[in-house]
Amino acid sequence: MFIQTEQTPNPATLKFLPGRDVLGRGTADFTSREDAARSPLAQKLFEIDGIEGVFLGADFITITKTGAKDWFLLKPSILGVIMEHFTANRPVLLSEHADDNAIHEDDDEIVQQIKELLDTRVRPAVAQDGGDITFHGFEKGVVYLHMKGACSGCPSSTATLKAGIENMLRHYIPEVQEVRALR
Numbered sequence: 617m618f619i620q621t622e623q624t625p626n627p628a629t630l631k632f633l634p635g636r637d638v639l640g641r642g643t644a645d646f647t648s649r650e651d652a653a654r655s656p657l658a659q660k661l662f663e664i665d666g667i668e669g670v671f672l673g674a675d676f677i678t679i680t681k682t683g684a685k686d687w688f689l690l691k692p693s694i695l696g697v698i699m700e701h702f703t704a705n706r707p708v709l710l711s712e713h714a715d716d717n718a719i720h721e722d723d724d725e726i727v728q729q730i731k732e733l734l735d736t737r738v739r740p741a742v743a744q745d746g747g748d749i750t751f752h753g754f755e756k757g758v759v760y761l762h763m764k765g766a767c768s769g770c771p772s773s774t775a776t777l778k779a780g781i782e783n784m785l786r787h788y789i790p791e792v793q794e795v796r797a798l799r
Contacts, residue, residue: 617699621691624678624746629669629765630687631746632677634698638708643748644672645764654710657701664693671747671765672708678746678765726791727754733788734761738781749781757793759785 622631644655647669652658657677658670666685671678677698681690701708719731731751742749747765754760761777782795 617703619695619698622746626680626746626768628683629678629680629746630691632679632694632698633675634677634702636702637675638677639672639674641674643674643750643764644709645748645768646670646672655708656706656710657698657708660697660701661694664690664697666690667694669765669768673743673746673748673765676743676746680765680768726789727751729789730754730759730785730792733785734781737784742776752798754792757791759792759795760798761795762798 618635620633620635622633624631644658646652646655646658646662649659649662652662652670655670655672658672661667661670661677661679666682667679667690668682669678669680671680679690679694681687719728723731734749734751738749747763747768750762750764752760752762759782761781763777777795777797782792785792785795
């Protein structure tokens with residue numbers, strides 16, 4: 617098994633590509649070992665000293681490290697855990713996960729449009745950088761989004777949010793006045 621790595625815009629985050637599906641669809645974001653109870657892979661990765669975040673995407677794993685650790689020390693252990701997990705054919709998640717951006721029948725038309733634009737234009741682009749952006753609400757002209765994976769804490773995330781996503785949503789949906797990130 618050959619696992620590639622890619623830099624992300626966030627220097628504390630590295631993207632690992634195992635060359636196979638990780639989740640297939642959707643994402644899962646874990647910020648602690650306790651939080652990762654439903655993912656044997658994430659739990660094992662959190663056993664490595666210096667790991668503070670594990671983000672699972674369709675075909676990638678994004679790892680966020682603490683500032684005190686260097687990638688050249690962490691990478692061999694991370695690669696070993698990922699390789700062993702997939703070689704042993706273990707499940708990535710023990711339970712199903714909900715897609716935060718799924719369009720529901722009871723969503724109003726504006727929310728459906730926002731989710732559709734996020735799904736088709738935004739999420740594929742941020743997945744390239746090892747992250748995801750999920751919809752959390754629309755109220756009084758403000759769209760609330762949650763940035764995950766490499767996007768969480770990334771130095772360029774504010775520019776992406778304001779200059780990219782906010783401008784695009786305002787262009788297509790006049791009711792959108794602002795986009796805010798949830799912490």
